Amino acid sequence: MSNLQVDENGRLRHFLSIEGLNRQILTDILDTAESFSGITDQHIKKVPLLRGRIIVNLFFESSTRTRTTFELAAKRLSADVLNININASATTKGETLLDTLRNLEAMHCDMFIVRHAESGSAHFIAQHAQPHIRVINAGDGRHSHPTQAMLDMLTIRRHKKDFSKLKVAIVGDILHSRVARSQIQALSILGTSEIRVVAPRTLLPAKVQSLGVHAYTDLKEGIRDADVIIMLRLQQERMQGALLPSSHEYFQLYGLTEEKLSCANKDVIIMHPGPINRGIEMDSQVADGPRSVVLQQVSNGIDVRMAVMSMAMGSINTAETTDPNAPNASKETR
Amino acid sequence: MSNLQVDENGRLRHFLSIEGLNRQILTDILDTAESFSGITDQHIKKVPLLRGRIIVNLFFESSTRTRTTFELAAKRLSADVLNININASATTKGETLLDTLRNLEAMHCDMFIVRHAESGSAHFIAQHAQPHIRVINAGDGRHSHPTQAMLDMLTIRRHKKDFSKLKVAIVGDILHSRVARSQIQALSILGTSEIRVVAPRTLLPAKVQSLGVHAYTDLKEGIRDADVIIMLRLQQERMQGALLPSSHEYFQLYGLTEEKLSCANKDVIIMHPGPINRGIEMDSQVADGPRSVVLQQVSNGIDVRMAVMSMAMGSINTAETTDPNAPNASKETR
């Protein structure tokens, strides 16, 4: 799996999951994203890095929000964007997903941004794609959502600088969350001092400690002295099942309020992947308060997506192992 | 409200309603639109005025036609366009509309073209948007549709030159029409000599004279000696209610025919915001006849939308109060 994401020179090829990447690559992504943040202040907010490239938003699961951020990032890199929404029911058979892939390859597309309800779909596509194709995972089942995790890391780094001294608490439906999985991996690779997860017992994975985290079922205990609190979005459909009490009771126990926040470090930042269910994951006072960095996450999402797109396309050269004297070094990743 | 639309130098900032704008600004819009009309004849029909800018078609109510005209205008100004259709039911609470706005701002979007079923939505968004964001109203409830009104004014001016000598009759569902409201305001500000409205009593607002218009319930009387006749589109759903007789009877009383047109000035022009219900608002002989300027309205719509977009973005400097020696004068409206 690591070979799939990184080429022989250690450079990003596909961006499928945080798992299998090393600290250097994650840091390169953050640094590259940082370098793009200045573009926003320019009069013309575009760079020609991906001009003439065709980037396909290949969404088997609809998500206007995520699709929009990738589309904006691609346009800012001067790429042409094609939006394709495919009803998952039309591609139940693996061979048909492959047929879709082969057809888009034949149309000379360069990169696929893949969103799919099934875990492993982005890997599957990357495994079977032609060598010059690049694949970015925009969320696959319960498995991974790596660009979300990296925009969170960028947001944390901009506020806290050094991961090695941080206590980070992730609160909510850890069991079903691809976002939580990717965040835990990224925080761990970047050397976070202490990673905690906070959830009702029914929403914690069976052997959660094996992920290298501390598990809590009590919110105040879980966020005590925390520097960063990441609230997960609660999928409303969980409410109907046996896993959860009412949304009212959930808010009583796990909803973030100013009162409960007093347990955390006074410089704590509050994060949420959005959109917030106000009055369920947190109240509006917290969501719109001075510790909330939710909108900065959105901005950082554009920069991070520009970074992984341009790095995977070989338009930006960040790998430390590259020998500048090697002939055609940069062509190899095109 | 006037402060919201115009900056301290009297320049356009948002374009939300005709109300609150003065004759100079309306004339600037018409003049700017006029200056764009030449682009159509060029080999490459684009100007780089908004290159690198992100313009969002934020449509809470679907309208392919209006969305298309804004998209074309934006592309002709070299902007990047993002189309977002939001089901109104998902944003019933004001706070959620604000969340949508905040997220798009965080994605570094520059301008929102807002269409919404609720009156005042575009104002609401403009009031709460960050200072560098620009908002254009593409129709809000029964309130306002200012770009439609201005393309109508451009069409009238191209044919009739001087508003001060004109008799203009607006025919149809005055009561429910945001188009009629905006037209009456624009005609009035531009100094039209006589503005008339013609409708069944049930489709006239209660105190219609307070708008500065003459009301008629008889079509022939209402269009007598008129220089301009603006037919409104009849929403089919009005037919089901108690407000109107059958469409057949409506056409008998208020549908425009060559015969009825003989009452008007012989140089009269016939306008309609489209799409025409042939055989209801007018018959095809009139719609496709020599006095109809309906398709010129469509063309003028592109020019007018280019004008308000580029003026609001500060890319075109039209305000008479601007001091050219003022430092960074043009940057202030970015």
Next chain:
Amino acid sequence: MSNLQVDENGRLRHFLSIEGLNRQILTDILDTAESFSGITDQHIKKVPLLRGRIIVNLFFESSTRTRTTFELAAKRLSADVLNININASATTKGETLLDTLRNLEAMHCDMFIVRHAESGSAHFIAQHAQPHIRVINAGDGRHSHPTQAMLDMLTIRRHKKDFSKLKVAIVGDILHSRVARSQIQALSILGTSEIRVVAPRTLLPAKVQSLGVHAYTDLKEGIRDADVIIMLRLQQERMQGALLPSSHEYFQLYGLTEEKLSCANKDVIIMHPGPINRGIEMDSQVADGPRSVVLQQVSNGIDVRMAVMSMAMGSINTAETTDPNAPNASKETR
């Protein structure tokens, strides 16, 4: 009809059907497409031939696949693309289709890519469009799908060079297929030695021999010594009617397998317009085997669409009758 497609200098104006075009124009299209195939290998895969032009995908019948290929071809030519999907039910009356056309013309659009369930729609639009508008047929009812036929011709020519020595067999639902109609016409105009159609009797047109083809109801006989086999896509809805046995039985009789293929020429190429119903028109061994050129067809589709778009817009000058000394020769087709 031929006058509609070709101007007085013999140059392409609209691309509505293969019928009415001569061998020179078809060859020009193939040659122009060939010249575009190199663009794919460039670092920036765009040419500025249609910069500033507005191309409208006017789809009255939805087809993501076909729409995507035209959108990609247009973007590669640097045009701006507008996607408009119109529910056919909204345009049942001819006058309303005309109103749609008139409105898009008034918005200064340059070219319409038309897909419609009714035969003759693209011709109708071309007949009524203003002189500077260009129309490309992307499939109309059972009538014609000329870009599909030309991408098939390009694929055949790349493999077989000379049409005059070829035996080509088209297999499947000949009766209802616009693709088959266009292919037969193109093969015939290009001088193909022998054109065969293979189908159950219920799916053969009444007087099929009048098209200049040999008809077969037995697959092995029909593909004996064939150099090219074109499999048509079987519309699933045909299965429900009385025209066809079960899909299982269809595959037994008309599905392509390695075993049946042994009757054909050993250099035979297998074509299919896609998407393939695996196990119905052919099995996967054939679809993914060395004789299948299905994905090359997809690639060639981009080049062919670029060719007809740029030729119709007068951006490429291929006509043999053009006098280079004639003043403004190239402007006439703009």
